[in-house]
Amino acid sequence: MNAKISFRDVVKTYPMKEGTFTALDHVSLDIADREFVTVVGPSGCGKSTLLSMAAGLVEPTSGAVLVDGAPVGGPGPDRGVIFQQYALFPWLSVRKNVEFGLRLMNLPAEERRRRAGRAIELVGLADFADALPKTLSGGMKQRCAIARAYAVDPQVLLMDEPFGALDALTRVQLQDQLLDTWSQEQRTVMFITHDVDEAVYLARRVIVMAARPGRLHKVIDVDLPYPRTEEMRLSPEFGRIRNEVWHAVYHQAPAVPAA
Amino acid sequence: MTQLTALGKSPAARTARRGPRRSRRAIALNLVAVVIGLAVWTLLATIGVQGLPGPLEVAAKAGELIADGTLLTDTLASLRRVLIGFLLGTLLAIPVGFLMGWYATARGLLEPYVQFFRTIPPLAIIPLAIVLLGIGEVPKVFVIFLASFLSSVVSTFQGVVDVDRTLINAARVLGASDRTIFLKVVVPASTPFILVGMRVGLGSAWGTLVAAELIAAQEGLGFRMQQAQLYYDLSTIFVGLIAIGVLGLLMDRLLLLAERRLTNWQERR
Ligand SMILES: Nc1ncnc2c1ncn2[C@@H]1O[C@H](COP(=O)(O)OP(=O)(O)OP(=O)(O)O)[C@@H](O)[C@H]1O
Numbered sequence: 001m002n003a004k005i006s007f008r009d010v011v012k013t014y015p016m017k018e019g020t021f022t023a024l025d026h027v028s029l030d031i032a033d034r035e036f037v038t039v040v041g042p043s044g045c046g047k048s049t050l051l052s053m054a055a056g057l058v059e060p061t062s063g064a065v066l067v068d069g070a071p072v073g074g075p076g077p078d079r080g081v082i083f084q085q086y087a088l089f090p091w092l093s094v095r096k097n098v099e100f101g102l103r104l105m106n107l108p109a110e111e112r113r114r115r116a117g118r119a120i121e122l123v124g125l126a127d128f129a130d131a132l133p134k135t136l137s138g139g140m141k142q143r144c145a146i147a148r149a150y151a152v153d154p155q156v157l158l159m160d161e162p163f164g165a166l167d168a169l170t171r172v173q174l175q176d177q178l179l180d181t182w183s184q185e186q187r188t189v190m191f192i193t194h195d196v197d198e199a200v201y202l203a204r205r206v207i208v209m210a211a212r213p214g215r216l217h218k219v220i221d222v223d224l225p226y227p228r229t230e231e232m233r234l235s236p237e238f239g240r241i242r243n244e245v246w247h248a249v250y251h252q253a254p255a256v257p258a259a
Numbered sequence: 260m261t262q263l264t265a266l267g268k269s270p271a272a273r274t275a276r277r278g279p280r281r282s283r284r285a286i287a288l289n290l291v292a293v294v295i296g297l298a299v300w301t302l303l304a305t306i307g308v309q310g311l312p313g314p315l316e317v318a319a320k321a322g323e324l325i326a327d328g329t330l331l332t333d334t335l336a337s338l339r340r341v342l343i344g345f346l347l348g349t350l351l352a353i354p355v356g357f358l359m360g361w362y363a364t365a366r367g368l369l370e371p372y373v374q375f376f377r378t379i380p381p382l383a384i385i386p387l388a389i390v391l392l393g394i395g396e397v398p399k400v401f402v403i404f405l406a407s408f409l410s411s412v413v414s415t416f417q418g419v420v421d422v423d424r425t426l427i428n429a430a431r432v433l434g435a436s437d438r439t440i441f442l443k444v445v446v447p448a449s450t451p452f453i454l455v456g457m458r459v460g461l462g463s464a465w466g467t468l469v470a471a472e473l474i475a476a477q478e479g480l481g482f483r484m485q486q487a488q489l490y491y492d493l494s495t496i497f498v499g500l501i502a503i504g505v506l507g508l509l510m511d512r513l514l515l516l517a518e519r520r521l522t523n524w525q526e527r528r
């Protein structure tokens with residue numbers, strides 16, 4: 001089968017003062033090529049950890065993480081990451097931040113500027129291209145981080161609550177933009193969110209996780225066609241799926257005590 | 260590492276809080292303070308302490324020392340020692356600090372020495388330096404070198420260790436090699452720490468200089484004061500003190516200016 005990303009029986013434990021802490025407990029999940037999945041679950045259930053493994057920043061304690069069938073050896077520009085904490089380089093302007101990855105690709109200066117400009121335009125930061133991150137609002141920083149990941153045009157986008165700090169309007173705009181680019185360029189997207197509406201609106205499958213220990217709880221298919229539209233958000237089918245996800249997230253059975 | 264952290268005392272934190280531009284009112288108050296200080300000094304000199312020269316006497320002496328070129332010669336001699344020692348110390352401290360912060364092996368090998376020598380006041384090295392290096396320029400410059408090296412090395416090291424992991428990760432996922440991460444992330448991110456270390460280093464270099472010159476020198480501000488002491492020449496001592504203070508302040512301001520220029524991207528709270 002052609003899974004783009006696959007987690008095979010992944011366990012992640014962290015050593016504690018006494019014993020170990022299980023952040024992820026035997027997680028198995030396949031994300032198909034060009035699939036859009038969202039991941040939801042209570043805080044601390046291991047969403048970021050799972051994403052970091054696909055990014056190649058965290059190694060599983062046991063089990064395997066494969067990208068294109070090969071074990072992940074480390075991070076690479078084929079997988080773009082948008083971090084929960086923005087992670088902008090504070091000494092670089094918005095434009096320089098966005099160009100950071102493009103410079104590493106040794107593109108000609110003109111091409112680099114063009115692509116950076118397009119990404120900045122896309123997130124609506126054109127007027128702030130020369131501003132330093134310290135002068136940006138939280139939402140603007142987040143948009144800058146998004147532009148930085150988009151600019152290098154990775155096959156896989158790993159997004160950790162990328163729209164969390166945005167106002168409702170910008171959020172909806174960026175959701176639609178993301179879906180647009182995703183359907184045009186057919187990337188694989190793994191998208192973490194706390195927002196159940198967002199999870200359903202974007203994804204073909206919603207992965208619901210549970211905490212203590214962090215594990216897969218439920219995978220919910222979203223049988224709505226793309227392109228998704230505003231009307232769909234109001235449709236009964238959307239409402240039904242949202243309720244299902246909501247219920248799975250907020251009414252989880254108590255965890256089995258960790259062995 | 261924990262010990263070094265405690266000693267380093269997060270240099271960035273010290274500079275993090277910086278008030279807004281000083282207001283006119285603050286400057287006026289500073290001036291008032293200076294005038295009051297001079298008045299008290301005059302008062303003490305005229306009625307109080309025996310042998311204490313007043314501001315005018317000291318000013319006259321300063322004029323004299325400027326006119327015959329002594330002050331300039333001494334100042335240049337002192338500055339030369341400090342700058343040579345400070346530059347050598349800082350130039351060595353930055354790569355060593357980076358090595359210690361970046362490679363655990365280098366840290367393990369170098370840390371005991373840095374730790375140990377940090378606990379010895381550089382002045383305590385003077386006798387040893389004189390015995391081993393003679394009484395020429397070398398021991399004086401060496402002691403200054405050591406003083407500035409030790410304070411810069413610790414803050415550089417601290418700066419590298421404190422670089423935000425997520426910034427390094429952000430560079431890695433964009434495809435940056437270790438070399439690129441070092442040059443494009445670690446170096447800029449630790450610049451504020453390095454500059455603070457340099458300021459502390461310059462302060463300690465300047466302090467060490469005067470003591471080094473009190474022993475076996477032929478010129479320099481410390482030497483001049485030592486000579487004056489032999490002849491009860493309090494005015495010259497005062498001129499020396501003021502010159503040292505003013506020069507120290509100027510150098511510090513210069514570095515502060517450079518620091519603000521280079522690190523104005525920092526978020527200050
Ligand atoms: N380096 C670490 N050392 C120890 N524990 C860790 C470490 N990193 C993560 N954890 C723990 O692993 C668990 C999962 O963390 P993770 O960041 O993946 O959660 P999350 O689902 O992304 O939460 P949130 O929604 O709040 O972002 C948390 O309980 C956290 O305390």
Ligand SMILES: [Mg+2]
Binds near residue numbers: 160
């Ligand atoms: Mg998280």
